Amino acid sequence: MNGHWQKESKRGVGPVAAQRTPATHLQQPLGQGPVLQAWQRRARRLELPHALVVEGPPGSGKTTVIKWLTAALLCPSELDVDGPCGVCRTCSRVAQDSHPDAHWLELARDEEDKDANKHVKKSFHVISIDQVRAAQDVLLHHAVEGRARVLRIDDADCMNEAAQNALLKTLEEPGSATFLLLEATTPEQLLPTVRSRVQRLRVLPLADDTIEREIRRRSVGGGGDPSRAIAVARGSLGQALWAGTEHAVQVHDLVLGLLATNKGLRSVATARAVLEGCTEGRLKLEAARTFLALLRAELRAARDNLAEPAEAAYPLAPSEPWTTWLELTLAAERDLDLLIPPEQVLTACLLQFESR
Numbered sequence: 001m002n003g004h005w006q007k008e009s010k011r012g013v014g015p016v017a018a019q020r021t022p023a024t025h026l027q028q029p030l031g032q033g034p035v036l037q038a039w040q041r042r043a044r045r046l047e048l049p050h051a052l053v054v055e056g057p058p059g060s061g062k063t064t065v066i067k068w069l070t071a072a073l074l075c076p077s078e079l080d081v082d083g084p085c086g087v088c089r090t091c092s093r094v095a096q097d098s099h100p101d102a103h104w105l106e107l108a109r110d111e112e113d114k115d116a117n118k119h120v121k122k123s124f125h126v127i128s129i130d131q132v133r134a135a136q137d138v139l140l141h142h143a144v145e146g147r148a149r150v151l152r153i154d155d156a157d158c159m160n161e162a163a164q165n166a167l168l169k170t171l172e173e174p175g176s177a178t179f180l181l182l183e184a185t186t187p188e189q190l191l192p193t194v195r196s197r198v199q200r201l202r203v204l205p206l207a208d209d210t211i212e213r214e215i216r217r218r219s220v221g222g223g224g225d226p227s228r229a230i231a232v233a234r235g236s237l238g239q240a241l242w243a244g245t246e247h248a249v250q251v252h253d254l255v256l257g258l259l260a261t262n263k264g265l266r267s268v269a270t271a272r273a274v275l276e277g278c279t280e281g282r283l284k285l286e287a288a289r290t291f292l293a294l295l296r297a298e299l300r301a302a303r304d305n306l307a308e309p310a311e312a313a314y315p316l317a318p319s320e321p322w323t324t325w326l327e328l329t330l331a332a333e334r335d336l337d338l339l340i341p342p343e344q345v346l347t348a349c350l351l352q353f354e355s356r
């Protein structure tokens with residue numbers, strides 16, 4: 001049932017998405033401690049709330065947590081009474097997104113906006129009411145293998161209002177042993193009526209040494225100093241892995257170029273260069289996020305250098321721009337979360353840089 005929704009699949013594209021490529025083995029979430037253990041025990045006993053929002057920043061491991069809980073719900077093994085066994089056929093199929101009782105919904109391009117071909121203000125990709133209805137049809141049938149049924153909704157905060165309203169029916173009467181696991185970066189965008197019917201699980205940011213260990217474990221043939229990637233990541237393994245990719249290094253050069261020439265900055269050209277080669281909305285979003293995260297890290301460093309009296313490297317100009325620029329960068333990151341198109345966000349942000 002999953003195939004026909006994947007008009008704009010995020011699997012296999014972009015560095016963060018690469019992490020989302022279905023793994024052959026079930027991955028245990030890192031660094032989530034006793035909170036997740038409590039949830040997984042409840043899942044094992046099919047005592048999970050019928051709808052749970054798993055929330056956290058991009059790349060923080062929400063999908064890993066959701067798959068882990070899904071496996072805890074579906075795993076028939078008695079090896080571990082408190083968690084999924086991680087090795088049986090059920091656990092593997094959950095990891096590979098191929099279990100017949102684990103369904104999922106994900107972003108599709110908003111055809112209406114695309115056809116209109118006019119000013120797209122938001123929702124350049126959404127989860128539509130049709131997708132929700134199709135999922136509800138599937139949930140009318142019995143579980144194929146018996147234990148439970150799970151509907152995962154990726155980027156649930158991108159459901160449009162009609163889709164969220166349609167989902168209310170399922171949130172109220174999900175059916176027996178049916179569990180909805182919603183993934184959201186900005187859960188406050190869910191309607192109050194939806195929020196009041198779900199429970200929340202916040203994915204914890206990872207400690208820097210956990211991220212460092214994981215980067216070293218995954219890197220093939222050494223790899224350089226991971227400290228910059230860790231600084232940009234702010235507790236998100238996905239962001240850290242992504243900051244080490246070739247594209248991120250190129251984007252970082254653009255950031256440094258931008259800061260080196262604080263006059264005559266070409267905002268439209270820079271925005272274009274950041275998004276160059278990104279053919280899909282999802283890729284553009286990832287690139288824009290990398291750019292802004294790196295820009296933020298550099299601006300913070302520049303500001304902190306200024307505050308340090310021993311460092312006279314930056315002359316204290318009367319109109320010191322770093323703090324204002326930092327605010328503009330943070331505002332642009334918020335705009336991306338609101339699904340304003342990346343081209344628009346970057347150009348507007350950089351145009352304001354020019355005027356300061």
Ligand SMILES: [Zn+2]
Nearest residue numbers: 075085088091
């Ligand atoms: Zn298992």
